[in-house]
Amino acid sequence: MATDINKAQFIKDFKDQLYEDFMVKNSDATAEEQFVALAKVIKNYVRPDWFRQKNGIVADKKKTAYYFSIEFLPGKMLQTNLLNLGIYRMVEAALAENGVALNDLVAAERDMALGNGGLGRLAACFMDSLATIGAPGFGNGIRYKYGLFKQKIVNGYQVELPDAWLSSEGNVWETKKPHSAVDVKIYGNVYLEPHDGGVLKPVYENVKTLHAVPYDMPQIGFQNGVVNNLRLWDVEIPEKYELDYPTLADRRRVEDITSVLYPDDSSREGQSLRLIQEYFMVSAGLQTIVKSYAKMGLPMTAIQEKVAVHINDTHPAMAVPELMRILMDDYGVKWSDAWTSTIAVMSYTNHTVLSEALEKWDAALFKEIVPRIHQIVGEIDRQFVAKWASKVDACVVDNTRIIRNGQIHMANLAIIGGHSVNGVAKLHTELLIEDVLKDFYTIFPEKFNNKTNGIVPRRWSQIANPKLSNLIDDLIGKGWRRDIHELKKLENLTSDTAVLAQLDLVKTANKQRLADYAKKMLGIELPVNAIFDVQVKRLHAYKRQLLNVMHIIKLYQDLKANSELELTPRVFIFGAKAAPGYHFAKSVIKIINELAALVNNDAEIGDKLKVVFLENYNVSLAELIIPAADVSEQISTAGKEASGTSNMKFMMNGALTLATLDGANIEIKDAVGEDNIIIFGMDKNAVYDHYQKHDYNARAIYDNNPEIKRVVDAFVDGTIPNIHYEGHEIWDALVSYNDEYFLLEDFDDYVKKQAELATLYANDKQTWQQKALINIANSERFSSDDTIELYAKEIWEIN
Numbered sequence: 001m002a003t004d005i006n007k008a009q010f011i012k013d014f015k016d017q018l019y020e021d022f023m024v025k026n027s028d029a030t031a032e033e034q035f036v037a038l039a040k041v042i043k044n045y046v047r048p049d050w051f052r053q054k055n056g057i058v059a060d061k062k063k064t065a066y067y068f069s070i071e072f073l074p075g076k077m078l079q080t081n082l083l084n085l086g087i088y089r090m091v092e093a094a095l096a097e098n099g100v101a102l103n104d105l106v107a108a109e110r111d112m113a114l115g116n117g118g119l120g121r122l123a124a125c126f127m128d129s130l131a132t133i134g135a136p137g138f139g140n141g142i143r144y145k146y147g148l149f150k151q152k153i154v155n156g157y158q159v160e161l162p163d164a165w166l167s168s169e170g171n172v173w174e175t176k177k178p179h180s181a182v183d184v185k186i187y188g189n190v191y192l193e194p195h196d197g198g199v200l201k202p203v204y205e206n207v208k209t210l211h212a213v214p215y216d217m218p219q220i221g222f223q224n225g226v227v228n229n230l231r232l233w234d235v236e237i238p239e240k241y242e243l244d245y246p247t248l249a250d251r252r253r254v255e256d257i258t259s260v261l262y263p264d265d266s267s268r269e270g271q272s273l274r275l276i277q278e279y280f281m282v283s284a285g286l287q288t289i290v291k292s293y294a295k296m297g298l299p300m301t302a303i304q305e306k307v308a309v310h311i312n313d314t315h316p317a318m319a320v321p322e323l324m325r326i327l328m329d330d331y332g333v334k335w336s337d338a339w340t341s342t343i344a345v346m347s348y349t350n351h352t353v354l355s356e357a358l359e360k361w362d363a364a365l366f367k368e369i370v371p372r373i374h375q376i377v378g379e380i381d382r383q384f385v386a387k388w389a390s391k392v393d394a395c396v397v398d399n400t401r402i403i404r405n406g407q408i409h410m411a412n413l414a415i416i417g418g419h420s421v422n423g424v425a426k427l428h429t430e431l432l433i434e435d436v437l438k439d440f441y442t443i444f445p446e447k448f449n450n451k452t453n454g455i456v457p458r459r460w461s462q463i464a465n466p467k468l469s470n471l472i473d474d475l476i477g478k479g480w481r482r483d484i485h486e487l488k489k490l491e492n493l494t495s496d497t498a499v500l501a502q503l504d505l506v507k508t509a510n511k512q513r514l515a516d517y518a519k520k521m522l523g524i525e526l527p528v529n530a531i532f533d534v535q536v537k538r539l540h541a542y543k544r545q546l547l548n549v550m551h552i553i554k555l556y557q558d559l560k561a562n563s564e565l566e567l568t569p570r571v572f573i574f575g576a577k578a579a580p581g582y583h584f585a586k587s588v589i590k591i592i593n594e595l596a597a598l599v600n601n602d603a604e605i606g607d608k609l610k611v612v613f614l615e616n617y618n619v620s621l622a623e624l625i626i627p628a629a630d631v632s633e634q635i636s637t638a639g640k641e642a643s644g645t646s647n648m649k650f651m652m653n654g655a656l657t658l659a660t661l662d663g664a665n666i667e668i669k670d671a672v673g674e675d676n677i678i679i680f681g682m683d684k685n686a687v688y689d690h691y692q693k694h695d696y697n698a699r700a701i702y703d704n705n706p707e708i709k710r711v712v713d714a715f716v717d718g719t720i721p722n723i724h725y726e727g728h729e730i731w732d733a734l735v736s737y738n739d740e741y742f743l744l745e746d747f748d749d750y751v752k753k754q755a756e757l758a759t760l761y762a763n764d765k766q767t768w769q770q771k772a773l774i775n776i777a778n779s780e781r782f783s784s785d786d787t788i789e790l791y792a793k794e795i796w797e798i799n
């Protein structure tokens, strides 16, 4: 095991690797070269465990869970891998003795961003947790050449640049596996022809064949010798099929399949490329899985005893008909048996209640691209309708069937074709059952269950926050590093004033670390005695960054009206990418940046208020920002945020949560108690009440509340320069179009709670730190190790 490696051996391995790859002495090597060498050394150390785990699937006939996700958002892997191998300190010290700062190598690693946001980050946390709990759980995804766009702010506007994350060295963590490549067929015609014994077999004409080549990345468990696999698929044109792609343009179209991550998480576009991406990943992954199951020599009709396939959001939902296809067409299983197996194998997680994000495909396009899959989906739909038409109301069948009005409903496919549907927080699952998927619940109540999200505690405490981690070691010993539940012991220390003072010092140091970064990036001095108030997440109307902006405008106006006003100094920090096609979101970014310029350059305001927008928010930046937060802004319209996961990361780092009763905020409140979280605004029932009664009147609020009017008018009256166009757009959204996300109704309570927390921070730092400590102690409830334990036991039935 890698833990047996000593310093001398490690340094020898490291220098040998530098020599082998770059023919360079350590003293002459660049940080990039040193990083590559170190990563390769680590890979060599884990190779035996990795190989054993992969071979063990067939050799030991282990039931394995395959997590299919069109996004994985691991960020950097160097520190996680060192930590999980148990060699972090040794390597750090050995490198230091040889004049190398580990941090420089960390900086040299590219941030792997093959995901948009929460959903992709959750998938990455789950991969770590699967290995950590020792479960055989492998990921399947796409090896995009370009990750989520790199965000630059130019003149206050978001500019999207390609993220060429693959350096000239490629991705050092991966291993290409040409011998495991499989072919994926798209387009063409398919018809069924009777074979021996009358069995119908598909005949394909004019298909295009894609060659799917896997790249494997080790997923290292926390100091347990378990190494799972994350398999990302790339596309190639094999010599055999060159004639299918005679021109350069043809070849480019193929390469496009694994070029870019679909960057629009508002999901309004439906493009054939995206559909091909989805089928490509699902087909390549499942063909491989069934092949390895076949090697066990067990009956094909019992595949569910060894294989579990998870559909992460609807994007991999074609796994259902694809498994049917493989079982029937490639292995001769009859429909009814294949269907029984498919349902038992498949499970699905829903991540949103927003109907625009539930994928639907035009049936004609679907038929053109995946004709055989289209046939199978048609038959699944036909049988579903035939079975349920006599048992439930016609409208229930109509709302749940897969093909309706010429569209294929992918969520419906995933639900009908699997045995489990879960939401990602208690409230979210309740909303699925009561509202979004209620007709499904009347048919399949047994399929529904909740699995509240979690986060990998190691990355979000030990790696992101070494200072806090050291303090915790001093207070309760190191046991919490392995067993996060030991954090609970911190609750015994909440009246120890010396502890609270130390906690305050740690927070200030982390704020300074972030302030240094802001200074470097933006040339701005951030006062670390101010409240660091942070909202970092994708930019979306329902997440209500705009409500935060309105509060800042109010404070600014108050200060301008009365420069003597006592105000707890505050630094507002934003990080957010907007989907490239999401106009409103981009306008909000522009407004934040113009507001920042206004506030930060006003001498009258001085250090009382600062606003910063940190560009290109990603996992690495999150690791820097979150430990520095005093306040965690989780202010979505109640009922809209499925769970949220940054809320958990913030609490683990001692921020107080300012939140609506939405998503996992509710469970955070239950964990820390009402006194240790700040809740404001309408709850889900109040929101739904407005939906039902159609009685929300934003205009009336605007007309009758002078403070709100003053704030909203600031968007259009020249208070904030350079937002003529965007300001009017926002004003209209709030007033003319009746404020879809209820910012105006929630504004007063939000402002009130903000003022209360500012007073507490200014007058009673000790109580503040007490609450922070309670948050840290109770963050143990949100470990993805526990979440994944439940998936493993209750959904996948793996050990």
Ligand code: NBX
Pocket: 116, 117, 118, 119, 120, 122, 264, 265, 266, 267, 351, 352, 357, 424, 453, 641, 642, 643, 644, 645, 663
């Ligand atoms: O999934 C997010 C939810 O919004 C969060 O509340 C939740 O915590 C998280 C993990 O469960 N959803 C999300 O990130 N969705 C996407 O990024 C997405 C991307 C492409 C797409 C639809 C959704 N077509």
